[in-house]
Amino acid sequence: MDSRSGPGDNGPFHPTRRHPTPFTMPTTSIRSLLAGDVPLGSTVTIEGWIRTRRDSKAGLSFLQVNDGSGFDPIQVVAEASLPNYQEQVAHLTTGCAVAVEGKLVPSQGKGQSVEVKAHRVEVVGRVDDPDTYPVSAKRHTFEYLRTVAHLRPRTNTFGAVARVRHALSMAVHSYFHDHGFFWIHTPIITASDAEGAGAMFRVSTLDLANPPRLEGGGIDSSADFFGRPSYLTVSGQLNVEAYCLALSKVYTFGPTFRAENSNTTRHLAEFWMIEPEIAFADLDDDADLAEDFLKSILRTLLDERGDDMAFFADRIDKDCVRRVESFVESSFERMDYGDAIKTLEAAIDRGKRFEFPVSWGADLQSEHERYLTEEHVGRPVVVMNYPKEIKAFYMRLNDDGRTVAAMDVLAPGIGEIIGGSQREERLDVLDARLDESSLDRDAYSWYRDLRRYGTVPHAGFGLGFERTIQYVTGMANIRDVIPFPRTPGNADF
Amino acid sequence: MDSRSGPGDNGPFHPTRRHPTPFTMPTTSIRSLLAGDVPLGSTVTIEGWIRTRRDSKAGLSFLQVNDGSGFDPIQVVAEASLPNYQEQVAHLTTGCAVAVEGKLVPSQGKGQSVEVKAHRVEVVGRVDDPDTYPVSAKRHTFEYLRTVAHLRPRTNTFGAVARVRHALSMAVHSYFHDHGFFWIHTPIITASDAEGAGAMFRVSTLDLANPPRLEGGGIDSSADFFGRPSYLTVSGQLNVEAYCLALSKVYTFGPTFRAENSNTTRHLAEFWMIEPEIAFADLDDDADLAEDFLKSILRTLLDERGDDMAFFADRIDKDCVRRVESFVESSFERMDYGDAIKTLEAAIDRGKRFEFPVSWGADLQSEHERYLTEEHVGRPVVVMNYPKEIKAFYMRLNDDGRTVAAMDVLAPGIGEIIGGSQREERLDVLDARLDESSLDRDAYSWYRDLRRYGTVPHAGFGLGFERTIQYVTGMANIRDVIPFPRTPGNADF
Numbered sequence: 001m002d003s004r005s006g007p008g009d010n011g012p013f014h015p016t017r018r019h020p021t022p023f024t025m026p027t028t029s030i031r032s033l034l035a036g037d038v039p040l041g042s043t044v045t046i047e048g049w050i051r052t053r054r055d056s057k058a059g060l061s062f063l064q065v066n067d068g069s070g071f072d073p074i075q076v077v078a079e080a081s082l083p084n085y086q087e088q089v090a091h092l093t094t095g096c097a098v099a100v101e102g103k104l105v106p107s108q109g110k111g112q113s114v115e116v117k118a119h120r121v122e123v124v125g126r127v128d129d130p131d132t133y134p135v136s137a138k139r140h141t142f143e144y145l146r147t148v149a150h151l152r153p154r155t156n157t158f159g160a161v162a163r164v165r166h167a168l169s170m171a172v173h174s175y176f177h178d179h180g181f182f183w184i185h186t187p188i189i190t191a192s193d194a195e196g197a198g199a200m201f202r203v204s205t206l207d208l209a210n211p212p213r214l215e216g217g218g219i220d221s222s223a224d225f226f227g228r229p230s231y232l233t234v235s236g237q238l239n240v241e242a243y244c245l246a247l248s249k250v251y252t253f254g255p256t257f258r259a260e261n262s263n264t265t266r267h268l269a270e271f272w273m274i275e276p277e278i279a280f281a282d283l284d285d286d287a288d289l290a291e292d293f294l295k296s297i298l299r300t301l302l303d304e305r306g307d308d309m310a311f312f313a314d315r316i317d318k319d320c321v322r323r324v325e326s327f328v329e330s331s332f333e334r335m336d337y338g339d340a341i342k343t344l345e346a347a348i349d350r351g352k353r354f355e356f357p358v359s360w361g362a363d364l365q366s367e368h369e370r371y372l373t374e375e376h377v378g379r380p381v382v383v384m385n386y387p388k389e390i391k392a393f394y395m396r397l398n399d400d401g402r403t404v405a406a407m408d409v410l411a412p413g414i415g416e417i418i419g420g421s422q423r424e425e426r427l428d429v430l431d432a433r434l435d436e437s438s439l440d441r442d443a444y445s446w447y448r449d450l451r452r453y454g455t456v457p458h459a460g461f462g463l464g465f466e467r468t469i470q471y472v473t474g475m476a477n478i479r480d481v482i483p484f485p486r487t488p489g490n491a492d493f
Numbered sequence: 494m495d496s497r498s499g500p501g502d503n504g505p506f507h508p509t510r511r512h513p514t515p516f517t518m519p520t521t522s523i524r525s526l527l528a529g530d531v532p533l534g535s536t537v538t539i540e541g542w543i544r545t546r547r548d549s550k551a552g553l554s555f556l557q558v559n560d561g562s563g564f565d566p567i568q569v570v571a572e573a574s575l576p577n578y579q580e581q582v583a584h585l586t587t588g589c590a591v592a593v594e595g596k597l598v599p600s601q602g603k604g605q606s607v608e609v610k611a612h613r614v615e616v617v618g619r620v621d622d623p624d625t626y627p628v629s630a631k632r633h634t635f636e637y638l639r640t641v642a643h644l645r646p647r648t649n650t651f652g653a654v655a656r657v658r659h660a661l662s663m664a665v666h667s668y669f670h671d672h673g674f675f676w677i678h679t680p681i682i683t684a685s686d687a688e689g690a691g692a693m694f695r696v697s698t699l700d701l702a703n704p705p706r707l708e709g710g711g712i713d714s715s716a717d718f719f720g721r722p723s724y725l726t727v728s729g730q731l732n733v734e735a736y737c738l739a740l741s742k743v744y745t746f747g748p749t750f751r752a753e754n755s756n757t758t759r760h761l762a763e764f765w766m767i768e769p770e771i772a773f774a775d776l777d778d779d780a781d782l783a784e785d786f787l788k789s790i791l792r793t794l795l796d797e798r799g800d801d802m803a804f805f806a807d808r809i810d811k812d813c814v815r816r817v818e819s820f821v822e823s824s825f826e827r828m829d830y831g832d833a834i835k836t837l838e839a840a841i842d843r844g845k846r847f848e849f850p851v852s853w854g855a856d857l858q859s860e861h862e863r864y865l866t867e868e869h870v871g872r873p874v875v876v877m878n879y880p881k882e883i884k885a886f887y888m889r890l891n892d893d894g895r896t897v898a899a900m901d902v903l904a905p906g907i908g909e910i911i912g913g914s915q916r917e918e919r920l921d922v923l924d925a926r927l928d929e930s931s932l933d934r935d936a937y938s939w940y941r942d943l944r945r946y947g948t949v950p951h952a953g954f955g956l957g958f959e960r961t962i963q964y965v966t967g968m969a970n971i972r973d974v975i976p977f978p979r980t981p982g983n984a985d986f
Contacts, residue, residue, distance in 0.1 A: 027773065029673055029741075047773040048741070049947050067772075068740030069673055097947040099773065124773070125918070125948035133946055150732075150939040151946065153739035162740060166675040173666050180522055180562055182659040187977045188681065188725075188748045189694075189763050191984040201682075201718065203694045203725065204701065205752045208712045211701055219701045225694065225752055225762065226984040232681075232696065239643075239977060239986060246646035247561030247655060248522075248541070255681045255747065259698045259718055269718065270682055279560075280520065280540040280592065280617070425618070446643040446986055453626055453644065454542050454590040455618035484680045484732060491684040491719040493732060493939055 031070035033104060033114060042104050044116060046074065047124070049154065050096045052137055061089055062109075063121075065098060068153075071160055071307035075107060075115040076100050088123050094137040095154065097125035142480050149484050149493050157316070160308035161481055164301065165469055171300035172253060172274055175293055181249040181276060186236030188255065191228055192443065199259040200231040201269075232257035237275050237460060238394070238447055241423065244277040244458055245450050251276040253465075261488050265477040268466060270486040277460035283396075283405040283422040286459035287382045290409050290418050291332045294380075294463075299328045301472060309472075317474020323413050324472050330379040335372070337386045337403065343376055344368055363390045369408070369415040380411045393437040394447075395421040396457075397429050407461070414471045420461025427451035524563035526597060526607060535597050537609060539567065540617070542647065543589045545630055554582055555602075556614075558591060561646075564653055564800035568600060568608040569593050581616050587630040588647065590618035635973050642977050642986050650809070653801035654974055657794065658962055664793035665746060665767055668786055674742040674769060679729030681748065684721055685936065692752040693724040694762075725750035730768050730953060731887070731940055734916065737770040737951055738943050744769040746958075754981050758970040761959060763979040770953035776889075776898040776915040779952035780875045783902050783911050784825045787873075787956075792821045794965060802965075810967020816906050817965050823872040828865070830857075830879045830896065836869055837861055856883045862901070862908040873904045886930040887940075888914040889950075890922050900954070907964045913954025920944035 027045050028038055038044060048067030055061045059080040066073035076098075078089045092098065102118040109115070127133050134148045135155055145152040152158040173183065189203050205225040206212065212220040221229045236252035243250045252275040259269065276293070278285060302309065302324060313321045335343075344358040356365040364372075364383065373381045385403040388395070395404035405422035424430045430451055434441055441448065469481040479485035484493045520538050521531055531537060541560030548554045552573040559566035569591075571582045585591065595611040602608070620626050627641045628648055638645040645651040666676065682696050698718040699705065705713040714722045729745035736743045745768045752762065769786070771778060795802065795817060806814045828836075837851040849858040857865075857876065866874045878896040881888070888897035898915035917923045923944055927934050934941065962974040972978035977986045 031673075047949070049739075068675075069742075095947040097773075097949040124950070125946075127946045134942075148942075150735040150942060151739075153736050154947075159739060162675055162677065162736065165678070166670075169676050169678075170666060170670045173663060177659075177663045180524075182561075182655055183662050184655065184976055185658070185662075185748070185765055187763060187979060187984070187986070189750075189979050189984055199698070201696045201698060202701065203696055205692070205694060206701065208695065208697065208699065208701065208704055209710070217702070225754075225981060226979070227982040228984070230984045242643040242986070243646050243655065243976065246542075246644075246652060249562075255678070257682075261718075270680060272678055280590075449627075449643060453618075453620050454588040454647075456540070456590040457617070483677055483736065486680060486682050486719070488718060489720040491680070491682055491721070491723045493680070493735075 027099075029069035030065065030067045030072070030074045033074055033116075034070065034072055034112070036113070038104055040104055040106060040114065043101065043119070044104050045099065045101045046076075046116060047099045048073075048097070050092050050094055050098060052094060053092045055090065061085075061092075063089075063092060063098070063100075063118075065100065066159075068159055068163075071156070071163070071311055072112070075109060075112055076102065076118050076121070077115055078118045078121050082118060082121055084121065084123075089121050092123065093127050093130035093133070095127040095130075095133050095135065096123060098122060099124055142477060146479055146485070147492075153483070156311060158480070160305075160311050161469070161473065161475065162483070163308050164305050164312075164473055165481065167301050167304045168297055168465070168469065168472070169253075171297035171304075174300070175296050176249075176251050176276065179249070181251050182243070182247050184236075184240050184243045184247075184250045184252055185254065186233070186239040186252050188233055189226070189230050190233045191226060191230050192238070193229065193231055198234050200234060201257055201259045203230045203232060232259075234258060235273065235275065235462065237277070237462065240275060240277050240460070241447070241458065242450060244279050244460070245454065245456065248279045249276075263488055265479075266467065266470075268478055268482060268485055268487060271478075271482065272465040274463040274465055275460060277458060279456050279458045281422075281459045282457050283384060283407055283459055286420050286422060286461060287332070287334060287384070287407055287409075290382070290407075290420060290461055291380075294409070294418070295328050298324050298472065302328065312473045312475075319413070320472060320474040327380060327411060332409070333377045333379060333381040335377075335381055335383050337383055340364065340368075340372055340383050343372065347371065347376070361387050361389065364408070366415050369410045370412075373410040373415070374412045378412070380409060383408050383410060388433075391421070393433040393439060394423050394430070396424045397433065405459075409461075411471070414467065417467065417471065418461050418463050420459065422457065422459040425451055425455045425457050427455070520592075522562035523558065523560045523565070523567045526567055526609075527563065527565055527605070529606070531597055533597055533599060533607065536594065536612070537597050538592065538594045539569075539609060540592045541566075541590070543585050543587055543591060545587060546585045548583065554578075554585075556582075556585060556591070556593075556611075558593065559652075561652055561656075564649070564656070564804055565605070568602060568605055569595065569611050569614070570608055571611045571614050575611065575614060577614065577616070582614050585616065586620050586623035586626070588620040588623075588626050588628065589616060591615060592617055635970060639972055639978070640985075646976070649804060651973070653798075653804050654962070654966065654968065655976070656801050657798050657805075657966055658974065660794050660797045661790055661958070661962065661965070662746075664790035664797075667793070668789050669742075669744050669769065672742070674744050675736070675740050677729075677733050677736045677740075677743045677745055678747065679726070679732040679745050681726055682719070682723050683726045684719060684723050685731070686722065686724055691727050693727060694750055694752045696723045696725060725752075727751060728766065728768065728955065730770070730955065733768060733770050733953070734940070734951065735943060737772050737953070738947065738949065741772040742769070756981055758972075759960065759963075761971055761975060761978055761980060764971075764975065765958040767956040767958055768953060770951060772949050772951045774915075774952045775950050776877060776900055776952060779913050779915060779954060780825070780827060780877065780900055780902075783875070783900075783913060783954055784873070787902070787911070788821050791817050791965065795821065805966045805968075812906070813965060813967040820873060820904060825902070826870045826872060826874040828870075828874055828876050830876055833857065833861075833865055833876050836865065840864065840869070854880050854882065857901070859908050862903045863905075866903040866908065867905045871905070873902060876901050876903060881926075884914070886926040886932060887916050887923070889917045890926065898952075902954075904964065907960070910960065910964065911954050911956050913952065915950065915952040918944055918948045918950050920948070 051064040063076040064073040409418035544557040557566040902911035
């Protein structure tokens with residue numbers, strides 16, 4: 001089955017699959033039933049959790065049951081003639097687990113095509129004290145739900161976030177696989193502390209209360225697990241470059257870390273990043289890849305998770321589907337950093353006000369990026385060739401001697417979404433940049449080797465995965481788009 | 494394109510793609526050319542690295558060029574009439590990067606179907622001192638190659654390992670996606686130190702040389718980044734259970750950590766693990782999933798990476814392809830732990846010798862597992878229902894009160910490859926098991942919540958990804974199946 005056409009049937013993975021309940025029919029996913037994959041009139045078994053129960057005067061109950069396979073629950077009609085109706089069914093509450101065997105019939109109600117007329121409802125797991133169920137059917141704030149991160153995936157919002165996250169993840173892998181890239185598992189623990197991308201967490205097995213000391217009183221890191229100070233990685237880029245210069249097209253997709261004390265809606269201490277790297281490629285190729293890749297994974301998201309995206313548009317951010325559709329249909333503008341500065345200066349001349357000053361040599365602030373992509377161009381824009389002073393040592397020096405082949409992809413509604421560059425492939429230029437940046441050549445000897453032996457032009461970029469999810473869903477706080485967020489003071493669950 | 498039918502064309506990802514070389518044709522992957530995707534007689538451009546150069550007496554050179562897209566290089570025929578033949582082409586050595594434009598023609602040589610008759614050979618990156626090129630064309634030991642882990646993917650063996658690793662990774666994601674599972678990114682940093690699965694790395698931002706102290710002299714962890722001691726995870730299972738009880742079918746695929754001082758060919762401090770978790774499922778369902786999943790991903794590997802697997806069979810482990818084929822075609826035996834013990838005791842009675850004693854209540858040692866799967870059954874076997882004393886607290890207590898619903902999947906040629914269990918879904922039984930294990934109920938309050946609210950039978954397993962790669966390739970040392978291995982004393986690169 002085409003992995004990009006949507007998730008497969010939620011049904012049995014094996015023809016002999018039994019389930020712990022004594023029903024004879026294999027379980028079907030609610031998503032499949034609602035999608036019309038099963039003929040009307042069939043006897044079906046579903047397993048899931050009660051969203052709501054509504055009792056009719058006619059002496060029957062309507063159960064909304066969801067199994068997480070899609071956004072929408074299915075309605076189960078449970079009549080009073082069921083043997084356990086009075087004792088069990090009529091007392092079902094939000095969160096109770098049930099298995100239902102019944103007939104798939106056209107729905108009488110609005111907003112759903114089919115429902116299940118129950119022959120049998122088995123209560124698998126109860127909610128003992130419904131009044132204190134932490135994720136009861138009433139509205140809860142996202143702030144509160146963060147305190148019950150183990151239960152929040154049962155809510156509409158966080159179930160939808162989890163499915164969107166999965167769909168985008170799978171789209172990332174499928175895109176790269178289909179285009180001949182190899183996924184490289186770059187290391188999480190690193191002894192390199194000099195990448196300069198931010199504060200790092202130290203990883204250690206030493207007894208913090210009583211670590212071995214050197215004569216001068218410093219820590220004897222030779223006694224630590226790796227024989228020297230080690231840290232959590234801030235990026236897999238340098239490592240994946242080594243594989244790029246052997247396999248041509250590679251990418252990372254894994255957790256990265258920042259030990260910065262940032263309590264904002266856009267920062268996590270632990271977040272996932274996607275970093276492709278392509279050989280025999282320059283900055284234009286890199287921008288081509290970024291555009292094609294982003295549009296492709298967002299198109300897949302729209303195709304696969306229309307149910308969840310409709311919810312986000314309805315309840316979280318009414319523009320989100322339109323924003324993603326427009327992104328997918330747009331053609332990215334390309335703009336030189338120098339032209340971006342001129343554009344901003346011209347805007348100021350016309351009366352536009354920015355908080356931060358604009359001048360050649362300064363980094364673009366979020367307000368500038370938003371102006372360029374939202375007001376000036378009105379679609380995504382790739383700003384290219386930044387001053388070398390504000391960019392990392394590994395970015396390729398342009399012929400002008402003062403800019404590097406760096407790019408940022410800016411998008412309406414978010415600003416910077418991707419940062420990338422062509423890498424400096426010339427050893428002598430790289431060495432000069434290391435020296436300028438006061439970095440030790442010896443610490444980069446293996447990285448320099450890549451330029452000594454069969455070096456080629458190559459380029460890549462980084463995409464913060466959580467910010468991408470925020471962008472498409474409109475979820476305001478980054479803590480709400482990762483299952484168990486890690487932030488200053490919080491490593492709960 | 495079906496993501497399970499093989500990687501896509503290695504060609505341009507965008508119709509306007511340029512490349513930094515001045516050639517007019519877009520680049521084609523060598524894998525595509527060898528697969529016959531391009532008509533004979535076409536003008537093609539390839540970009541890659543020289544494996545070997547052989548000069549013919551007729552005044553031309555045969556260049557073996559590889560771009561990492563597949564195992565096999567393509568032969569480029571470079572005639573002396575090329576303008577840069579004498580000065581450049583005739584001096585190309587292993588590892589040099591080239592771009593070649595030429596005509597795709599039937600090959601004269603043996604072992605290849607097509608070759609490229611070069612119109613033009615551009616040297617993109619040289620190897621300055623070929624005599625000291627660390628991964629020259631001669632044979633190198635794996636031990637040596639670990640010291641040049643940044644260059645080893647350029648060798649036949651490590652290029653093949655990287656492609657096999659990718660193919661299996663993608664097969665894992667495709668299998669789960671096609672079966673309605675969601676990939677859940679469980680946290681790497683955890684404040685839970687009580688999972689009991691092994692020694693943990695501490696993660697900290699405190700100044701090790703001078704940490705803040707409590708009055709009694711202990712470390713004041715409230716001043717640490719997360720406000721308390723935190724660690725690198727040993728498993729995502731407990732976290733992913735929370736998502737299982739909302740989305741029904743979920744899995745993790747990410748790095749996990751052990752701070753054990755194990756210098757063996759089977760242990761890494763940082764390794765990748767795959768952990769599916771299914772709701773409304775018992776131990777039999779878990780075994781069904783394990784069997785179907787393992788056979789599916791190995792079948793995909795054989796389909797996609799015949800080139801690399803042929804190399805492993807030729808050079809590393811002559812049985813590897815046969816072993817994987819036989820695995821894929823087998824039907825797994827299921828055996829109760831009690832019967833496994835009886836089988837081993839009967840073997841001892843018949844004169845079989847084991848190093849470790851066999852008795853009900855003792856864990857199976859590797860030699861026992863190998864006997865069961867290789868000699869007794871002759872195919873994979875799932876041993877089920879182990880004594881509770883030797884298994885983790887979260888495994889479901891069986892009705893006999895002395896065994897738990899745990900399983901190990903044993904396979905010929907490796908022994909244990911998967912460990913899993915049905916989880917204890919009954920709060921009172923779980924609490925009793927926590928108490929028996931001297932674990933603090935409060936530390937597991939969120940995990941216990943999952944049993945208080947809509948609990949359901951559920952099950953899952955863990956597959957060590959590196960051991961799976963070792964199994965299929967025959968690579969003897971686990972350090973050789975991950976790009977940059979982390980082991981005691983080593984966090985290089």
